[in-house]
Amino acid sequence: MSMQTIDRPIALRAALQLYPARYRRERGDELAAVFADSTAEADRPTLLREALDLAAYGLRMRARLTAASAAGRLLALAVPLVAGTAAGAGLYPWVNDPDLIAWKLDSPLSSPLMVLAVFGPPVATMLLAVAAVLGHWAAARVLSVAVIGTGLVGLADSLALGHLDGWWVLYSSTSALPFVLSGLLVLAAPGDLLGRPSWQNRALVPLGAAVGLLVVTAQGGYDTHYLMNDPWAALLLLAPLLLVSFAARGLLVPAAIGLAVLPLTVSFSLFSLWESAGGIWNLLAIGGAGASFVAVAGLGWRGLEGMRRSEA
Numbered sequence: 076m077s078m079q080t081i082d083r084p085i086a087l088r089a090a091l092q093l094y095p096a097r098y099r100r101e102r103g104d105e106l107a108a109v110f111a112d113s114t115a116e117a118d119r120p121t122l123l124r125e126a127l128d129l130a131a132y133g134l135r136m137r138a139r140l141t142a143a144s145a146a147g148r149l150l151a152l153a154v155p156l157v158a159g160t161a162a163g164a165g166l167y168p169w170v171n172d173p174d175l176i177a178w179k180l181d182s183p184l185s186s187p188l189m190v191l192a193v194f195g196p197p198v199a200t201m202l203l204a205v206a207a208v209l210g211h212w213a214a215a216r217v218l219s220v221a222v223i224g225t226g227l228v229g230l231a232d233s234l235a236l237g238h239l240d241g242w243w244v245l246y247s248s249t250s251a252l253p254f255v256l257s258g259l260l261v262l263a264a265p266g267d268l269l270g271r272p273s274w275q276n277r278a279l280v281p282l283g284a285a286v287g288l289l290v291v292t293a294q295g296g297y298d299t300h301y302l303m304n305d306p307w308a309a310l311l312l313l314a315p316l317l318l319v320s321f322a323a324r325g326l327l328v329p330a331a332i333g334l335a336v337l338p339l340t341v342s343f344s345l346f347s348l349w350e351s352a353g354g355i356w357n358l359l360a361i362g363g364a365g366a367s368f369v370a371v372a373g374l375g376w377r378g379l380e381g382m383r384r385s386e387a
Contacts, residue, residue, distance in 0.1 A: 086122060086123070086126035087107055087110050087111075087126065087129075089126070089130065090110075090126050090127075090129040090130040090133060091103055091106060091107070091129075091133070092133075093130050093133030093134050093137065094106075094133040094136055094137070095136055095137060098136060106129065110125060110126075110129060113125055135147075135265065138263075140263050140264075140265060141265055142265040142267045142268045145322060145325075145327075146322075147264070147265040147268065148268065148327060149322050149327050149330055149331060149334065150260060150263055150264040150265065150334075151264045151265055151268035151269055152327050152328070152331040153260065153264075153330075153331035153332075153334045153335050154207065154215075154260070154261055154264045154269060155207050155208075155272065155276045155277070155279040155280050155283065156279050156280075156282070156283040156286075156331055156332060156334075156335035157257050157260045157261055157283070157334070157335045157338070158200075158203050158204045158206075158207035158215065158257075158261065158280055158283065159204055159207070159279060159280040159281060159282060159283020159284040159285075159286070159287060159335070160257065160283045160284070160286055160287030160290070160335045160336060160338070160339055161200045161203060161204075161222060161253070161254060161257035161258075161287065161338075162197075162200040162201050162203065162204040162280075162283070162284045162287065163283065163284040163285060163286065163287020163288035163289075163290070163291065164196070164200070164253050164254070164257075164287045164288075164290075164291050164339055165196035165197040165198075165199070165200035165201065165225075165254070166197050166200075166201075166284070166288060167287075167288055167291040167292065167296055168193075168296065169197055170288065171292060171296060172296055176193060179192075179193050180193060186232075186235075188228065188231060188232045188235065189232050191225075191228050191232075192225070192228050192229040192231075192232040192233075195221075195224070195225035195228055195229070196222075196225045196226070196229065196254055199218060199221040199222045199224075199225045199254075200222055200225075200254070200257075202218050202221075203215055203218040203219060203221075203222055203261070204280050204281075204284060206218055207272070207280050208272070208277050208280045208281075210269075210270070210271045210272045212266060212269040215261060215269075216261065216262060216266075219257075219258040219259075219261035219262050220258065220262070221258075222254050222257060222258040222261075223254065223255050223258035223259065225254055226251040226252065226253070226254030226255040226258070227251065227255065229250060229251045229254070230247055230248060230251035230252075233246075233247035233250070233251065234247050245345075245346050245349065246346060248342050248346075249297045249342045249343040249346050250296075250297040250343075251342075252338070252341070252342040253291075253338045253339045253342065256337075256338035256341070256342075257338045257339075260334065260335075260338065283335055286332075286335070286336065287335075287336075287339060290311075290336055290339045290340060291339060293311070294311065294339075294340070294343050297343050308343070308344045308347035308348055308351065309344065309348060311340040311343065311344045312340055312341060312344035312345065312348070314333075314336075314340075315332075315333040315334070315336040315337040315340055315341075316333065316337065317333065318330055318332055318333025318334075318336075319333040319334050319337065320333075321333070
C-alpha cells in the first residue's frame with residue numbers, strides 16, 4: 076500500500092473534525108466523496124492543499140465567517156478599508172517622524188532586523204493596498220501574511236532593544252499588533268465575497284489610508300508620552316467598538332469603518348488605559364464593572380422593548 080493511500084483517509088478525517096458536528100453528520104459523506112474525486116490522481120502536495128482547503132472552510136464554519144454569515148459579509152465589506160488603514164499606519168513614521176527613521180537606520184544599534192522593521196510595514200501594506208484596489212485577492216491574502224510578518228518583526232526588533240518586562244512587552248506590542256490584526260482580518264474575509272471591486276470599493280482603499288494616517292497621528296504614533304495616564308484613550312477604543320456594534324442592527328457600513336480602525340487603536344488604548352488604571356488588575360476590575368453595567372442595561376432595554384410589544 077502506498078503512502079498516498081494511507082495519507083488520504085487520515086487527511087480527510089483530520090479536516091472533517093474541524094467542521095461542526097451537526098454539519099459533519101449531515102454533509103460528511105458528501106464532503107468525503109468530493110474530496111475523494113478531487114484527489115483521486117493527486118500527488119502529495121495537491122492532496123495536502125485540498126485537505127488544508129477543506130480544513131480551512133471547517134474553521135470558517137466554526138467561526139461563522141462564511142459568505143452566508145453576517146460576520147463574513149461584514150469582513151468582506153471592511154477589507155478595502157482595512158487594507159487602506161494598514162497602509163496609513165505603515166506610512167505614518169515616514170510622513171510624520173522621518174527623524175526616527177533616520178535614527179534607526181544610522182544608529183549604532185541598527186541591525187538587519189531593525190532595517191526590515193523600518194522598511195517592511197510601508198512596503199507590505201502599500202502592496203496590500205494596491206492588490207485591494209486591483210481586486211487581486213489571492214495576492215492580497217499572500218500579502219496579508221507578509222503584513223502580519225512585518226508586525227512580528229517590528230515586535231521582535233523592539234523587544235531586542237529593551238528588557239523583557241511586562242511594561243516593555245505591552246508597549247512594544249502597541250505598534251506591532253495593528254499590522255498583525257489587520258492582516259488577520261484580510262485573511263478571515265470569505266474569498267467568495269471578494270469579487271471584482273466596484274469603483275466605490277476601490278475608492279475606499281485610499282480613503283482608508285487617510286483615515287489610518289489620521290488615527291495613528293491622533294495617538295501620537297504610539298508614543299506613550301502622548302496619551303500615557305490619560306483616560307481619554309478610552310475613546311480610541313470605545314468609538315470603533317461602538318461602530319462595530321452597529322452590525323447587530325444590520326448596519327454594516329459603520330460597522331466596517333469601526334472594524335477597520337479598531338486594529339490601529341485597540342493595543343495602544345489598552346496599554347494607555349492600563350497605565351491610567353495603575354496596573355492590569357485594576358484595568359480588569361474596571362473593565363469587568365463596565366461590561367456588567369452594559370450587560371444589565373442591555374437586558375433592561377430588551378425587557379422594556381418586550382413590554383412595549385406586548386402592550387401593542
